[in-house]
Amino acid sequence: MSDYCATTTDVTTELDVQGLNCPMPLLKAKQALNRLAGGELLRVLATDPGSVRDFEVFSAQSGHELLDAQTRGDTFVYLLRKRAS
Numbered sequence: 001m002s003d004y005c006a007t008t009t010d011v012t013t014e015l016d017v018q019g020l021n022c023p024m025p026l027l028k029a030k031q032a033l034n035r036l037a038g039g040e041l042l043r044v045l046a047t048d049p050g051s052v053r054d055f056e057v058f059s060a061q062s063g064h065e066l067l068d069a070q071t072r073g074d075t076f077v078y079l080l081r082k083r084a085s
Contacts, residue, residue, distance in 0.1 A: 010041055011041045012041050013035070013040070013042050013043070014042075015029060015043070017045065018047045019047060020046070020048065021048050022050045023054070025044065025046040026055065028044075038083060038084035039081060039084060041079060041080070041082075042079070042081075045075055045076075045077055046078070051076055051078075052076060055069065064082055066079070066080055067080065067081055
């Protein structure tokens, strides 16, 4: 992960999956990424603690770049860049 900090205007789509448990946060994120063009950014808000590992593994296996992962209170915030097609 880099120290990338996207502004709200940089983010193409924000996905709120708070309250959903595994595997739904990752599944919804995959669906959202499928709708984006290569290079566009997706911010995901989740509350499932298991999502931390899920997003790290997904990023490593899929080629989508996990630019940032933060914890804000009980919310996990992920910033992903869709891989170029």
